[in-house]
Amino acid sequence: MYNFRSLLVSALSLSPYLATAAPTAAIPTELRILPLGDSITYGYASPDGNGYRLKLLNDLKADGDKVVFAGTVHNGTMVDNWNAGYPGKTIQYIGSQAPSSLKQYPNIVLLMAGTNDMNANPSISTEGDDPKAAISRLDTLVGQIFKAVPNTVVLLGKIPNIADAGQETRTQQFNKLVPGIVTNRANSGQHIKLVDMSVIQANQTIDGIHPDEAHYQLMGDIWYQGIKALPSDWIQKPVGPDPVRS
Numbered sequence: 080m081y082n083f084r085s086l087l088v089s090a091l092s093l094s095p096y097l098a099t100a101a102p103t104a105a106i107p108t109e110l111r112i113l114p115l116g117d118s119i120t121y122g123y124a125s126p127d128g129n130g131y132r133l134k135l136l137n138d139l140k141a142d143g144d145k146v147v148f149a150g151t152v153h154n155g156t157m158v159d160n161w162n163a164g165y166p167g168k169t170i171q172y173i174g175s176q177a178p179s180s181l182k183q184y185p186n187i188v189l190l191m192a193g194t195n196d197m198n199a200n201p202s203i204s205t206e207g208d209d210p211k212a213a214i215s216r217l218d219t220l221v222g223q224i225f226k227a228v229p230n231t232v233v234l235l236g237k238i239p240n241i242a243d244a245g246q247e248t249r250t251q252q253f254n255k256l257v258p259g260i261v262t263n264r265a266n267s268g269q270h271i272k273l274v275d276m277s278v279i280q281a282n283q284t285i286d287g288i289h290p291d292e293a294h295y296q297l298m299g300d301i302w303y304q305g306i307k308a309l310p311s312d313w314i315q316k317p318v319g320p321d322p323v324r325s
């Protein structure tokens with residue numbers, strides 16, 4: 080819709096006749112968003128438990144977009160606090176839990192995972208902490224998403240930086256490989272874009288892992304910008320009814 084808008088703006092500047100027409104309001108977009116990942120998606124250690132999700136919601140609502148969150152876990156003070164964030168869990172575990180959320184047919188999936196896979200502690204990085212192997216699992220999870228919801232859009236996040244030196248080295252190796260997933264899949268026609276959460280530094284976290292409140296907010300803005308930069312024809316109307324919450 081943003082592409083449409085900029086086309087409209089250039090049309091306006093070219094045509095003195097159109098220039099007198101009343102400004103057209105942006106058409107509200109129906110978004111059923113699945114926040115998929117680990118504790119950062121869950122909003123762990125954020126004061127209100129909303130993490131990035133409330134800021135993202137408010138940014139989208141300001142544009143008139145209609146937003147429903149998908150997911151089968153919830154946390155945070157916001158009313159629609161649903162997500163699929165699994166604190167302390169790896170890509171493989173997140174993938175094992177994803178089917179119930181994917182059944183809600185999100186038209187956008189925000190996937191940010193791998194932080195726990197890079198942890199040196201084998202009771203956390205249960206599949207090992209090798210960055211390349213983790214990237215392969217991440218690619219498998221992306222494939223799983225498109226198989227379950229072929230018309231969805233995936234925004235794939237690079238992960239934030241980490242205070243622990245060893246984990247940070249692996250995190251940087253992991254992050255270097257994330258764009259390859261996006262490029263390969265986009266080349267084969269899948270609707271996937273990269274979103275860079277590695278702009279968040281270890282000194283912008285509260286505990287060396289989880290963003291501080293200001294940077295949870297920044298994450299909300301970054302997801303928002305990622306959604307708004309999508310090609311206008313990528314976002315399909317959500318399939319089926321919104322998830323029933325009771």
Ligand SMILES: *[C@@H]1O[C@H](CO)[C@@H](O)[C@H](O)[C@H]1NC(C)=O
Pocket residue numbers: 123127128153154155156
């Ligand atoms: C969010 O989750 C954390 C950790 O499980 C919990 O301490 C907190 O009470 C939850 N907050 C809300 C508002 O649900």
Ligand SMILES: *[C@@H]1O[C@H](CO)[C@@H](O)[C@H](O)[C@H]1NC(C)=O
Pocket residue numbers: 280281282
């Ligand atoms: C925070 O960390 C980044 C990356 O290591 C560094 O460039 C920056 O100077 C640090 N900022 C402060 C205030 O320490």
